[in-house]
Amino acid sequence: MKIIESIAEMQVQSRAWRKEGFSVGVVPTMGALHDGHLSLVELANARADKIVVTIFVNPTQFAPGEDLDKYPRTFEQDKALCEKHGADAIFFPSVDEMYIPNASTWVDEEVLSQGYCGASRPSHFRGVTTIVTKLYNAVLPDIAVFGEKDYQQLQVLKKMTADLNFPIEIIPGKIWREESGLAMSSRNRYLSDEEKEAALSIYNSLTEAAEKTSKNSDLLEVREVISEKISSAGGKIDYVETVHAETLEKVDVVEGPVRCLVAAYFGPARLLDNIQLY
Numbered sequence: 001m002k003i004i005e006s007i008a009e010m011q012v013q014s015r016a017w018r019k020e021g022f023s024v025g026v027v028p029t030m031g032a033l034h035d036g037h038l039s040l041v042e043l044a045n046a047r048a049d050k051i052v053v054t055i056f057v058n059p060t061q062f063a064p065g066e067d068l069d070k071y072p073r074t075f076e077q078d079k080a081l082c083e084k085h086g087a088d089a090i091f092f093p094s095v096d097e098m099y100i101p102n103a104s105t106w107v108d109e110e111v112l113s114q115g116y117c118g119a120s121r122p123s124h125f126r127g128v129t130t131i132v133t134k135l136y137n138a139v140l141p142d143i144a145v146f147g148e149k150d151y152q153q154l155q156v157l158k159k160m161t162a163d164l165n166f167p168i169e170i171i172p173g174k175i176w177r178e179e180s181g182l183a184m185s186s187r188n189r190y191l192s193d194e195e196k197e198a199a200l201s202i203y204n205s206l207t208e209a210a211e212k213t214s215k216n217s218d219l220l221e222v223r224e225v226i227s228e229k230i231s232s233a234g235g236k237i238d239y240v241e242t243v244h245a246e247t248l249e250k251v252d253v254v255e256g257p258v259r260c261l262v263a264a265y266f267g268p269a270r271l272l273d274n275i276q277l278y
């Protein structure tokens with residue numbers, strides 16, 4: 001497995017693979033890899049010949065005061081895991097490699113990125129769409145795999161990829177969970193055991209809601225029940241929303257596919273989860 005730190009070298013490698021007739025898959029991550037990330041690597045492996053895991057803690061998707069500095073960085077461990085799960089290369093650039101000083105061009109998706117995480121973190125998705133474009137330009141992939149764990153991000157990136165005519169197929173990966181049901185996240189390591197236990201209220205309330213939701217459900221009521229369960233476990237709700245699964249428009253009645261999106265703080269960690277309600 002190769003470790004590649006420069007964009008030029010990544011492009012040379014990718015072109016060489018393509019010349020030999022191999023397809024290329026990319027799995028963009030910020031490192032601190034867990035089984036959720038690794039499930040995406042395996043999914044990529046089933047769909048493309050050569051797999052590049054990118055590891056880059058992208059400063060432009062963090063706002064001032066967020067956890068950029070303390071975001072976990074575990075490269076040696078990540079390297080061993082990527083190797084074990086069949087990655088062919090890790091693209092591991094520095095911030096200076098990815099961002100030219102005084103860069104003044106951004107990629108902005110203007111519809112699906114509004115609201116939800118986009119409301120709580122106003123410059124976040126602009127950072128995500130810009131870095132993913134740059135990663136596409138470095139890796140030159142045929143497919144890109146993103147997790148449903150970050151559901152709004154997945155929809156934004158699908159839209160961006162289509163809008164900008166990138167010849168890249170987006171493959172969504174299912175949410176990987178701890179045995180308890182807690183969605184795996186690099187940020188779970190900020191949680192104490194008690195906070196982890198309390199944070200289970202997110203998954204438990206979502207699965208209960210999914211079991212109970214029918215065509216006639218009042219989604220306002222569904223949201224209230226979920227919020228109440230998370231709050232009474234000690235969580236601080238950022239948002240609980242019921243949305244159309246593709247357009248991400250808010251819905252109060254079941255008319256098409258409905259996804260419930262949750263963001264809530266437990267201790268220092270802002271946790272995301274979501275489920276298909278109908």
Ligand code: AMP
Nearest residue numbers: 029030036146147149150174175176184
């Ligand atoms: P991150 O390193 O958190 O930026 O995530 C990198 C990729 O892994 C994104 O596409 C995430 O949606 C995905 N991901 C993160 N956690 C999980 C999980 N528990 N299950 C599946 N995919 C995940």
